[in-house]
Amino acid sequence: MKEGFEIVAVNYWKSVNNEIKRILLDFWNTFLLIHDSMDFADIVGFLNKMPNPGKIMYISLTKSNDSMKPHLKDLKSKIFIIDCVSSMIFEKKASQDCQFEPTPASLNDMMELIEKYIQIIKPDLIVIDSFSQFIDYSSISMHRGKESHEFLEQLKNKYARTPYRFLLLYDNVLSKDLVNLPFTSVDVILKYELLTRRKDKMDRF
Amino acid sequence: MTKIMIVDDNRDIAQTLKTIMEMENHKTEVAYNGEEFLGKVDAVKPDLVLLDVMMPGLKTKDILTRLKEKGLGDLKIMLVSVVRFSDEEKHILKSEFNIKDYVTKPFDVTDLVNRVRNTLR
Numbered sequence: 001m002k003e004g005f006e007i008v009a010v011n012y013w014k015s016v017n018n019e020i021k022r023i024l025l026d027f028w029n030t031f032l033l034i035h036d037s038m039d040f041a042d043i044v045g046f047l048n049k050m051p052n053p054g055k056i057m058y059i060s061l062t063k064s065n066d067s068m069k070p071h072l073k074d075l076k077s078k079i080f081i082i083d084c085v086s087s088m089i090f091e092k093k094a095s096q097d098c099q100f101e102p103t104p105a106s107l108n109d110m111m112e113l114i115e116k117y118i119q120i121i122k123p124d125l126i127v128i129d130s131f132s133q134f135i136d137y138s139s140i141s142m143h144r145g146k147e148s149h150e151f152l153e154q155l156k157n158k159y160a161r162t163p164y165r166f167l168l169l170y171d172n173v174l175s176k177d178l179v180n181l182p183f184t185s186v187d188v189i190l191k192y193e194l195l196t197r198r199k200d201k202m203d204r205f
Numbered sequence: 206m207t208k209i210m211i212v213d214d215n216r217d218i219a220q221t222l223k224t225i226m227e228m229e230n231h232k233t234e235v236a237y238n239g240e241e242f243l244g245k246v247d248a249v250k251p252d253l254v255l256l257d258v259m260m261p262g263l264k265t266k267d268i269l270t271r272l273k274e275k276g277l278g279d280l281k282i283m284l285v286s287v288v289r290f291s292d293e294e295k296h297i298l299k300s301e302f303n304i305k306d307y308v309t310k311p312f313d314v315t316d317l318v319n320r321v322r323n324t325l326r
């Protein structure tokens with residue numbers, strides 16, 4: 001969240017509280033969450049709203065493990081982080097709850113990463129932060145569109161009859177018009193938007 | 206005229222940065238990966254490098270190490286990236302690799318321009 005701003009409300013929570021509970025309780029395998037925050041605390045807030053997420057395998061392409069650590073104490077679920085950014089710059093040692101990997105260059109690499117760690121961690125929920133590193137749904141190219149479609153179909157075919165569930169985060173911080181969303185390739189698409197206002201403006205009220 | 210090298214594998218972002226820097230009257234040179242950057246940097250002799258962290262090919266760590274080996278460890282570098290690092294990690298980047306500033310994508314143009322001006326002072 002930008003400095004000088006504070007959260008006034010989370011629109012899904014205020015306006016469609018009952019609906020969101022029902023959606024999250026429904027059976028789904030792949031969930032695309034479109035959000036407008038790069039702040040990990042907001043992601044933790046959403047994960048805490050999920051009923052029984054179980055053990056989370058969090059594949060991070062946008063945040064280092066160190067930058068996420070301070071917020072993990074607020075997370076109600078067990079989490080294992082696969083940090084795919086730190087090794088670009090730092091020498092880091094793996095720990096019981098974090099592993100460091102090179103950044104997957106494509107969705108094929110991402111699929112290999114998922115398959116490798118699913119065997120080791122045996123999670124209930126796999127979070128990819130962020131799917132927008134691979135695809136831009138506001139202006140999709142034929143190649144990228146095909147790659148994304150094939151990846152989502154692969155997830156569906158391989159994991160539809162398994163207990164694994166996938167939460168694909170898609171950050172749309174610039175609030176672009178997402179005209180090419182994969183409506184038929186994922187089970188649920190949800191837009192999560194934080195309503196903010198400047199603190200100094202609020203102080204005047 | 207100051208020279209700024211832009212290193213980003215995303216051609217749209219590289220082009221945007223190039224346009225912004227040229228509007229600020231800087232001369233620019235673009236490289237789309239670490240190898241290309243290291244191949245050009247001696248000839249270009251930039252005053253500042255805007256370097257993306259997440260690029261295919263050479264890791265950022267290796268790019269920065271090879272710059273040091275070339276005797277260019279004092280080159281001013283700003284990282285421009287979608288990656289959020291902790292304050293401690295940013296401190297390490299500053300002390301070990303002479304990283305002057307860190308701009309997160311998506312960036313605010315005014316903020317970026319001000320940071321570039323401050324870094325070049």
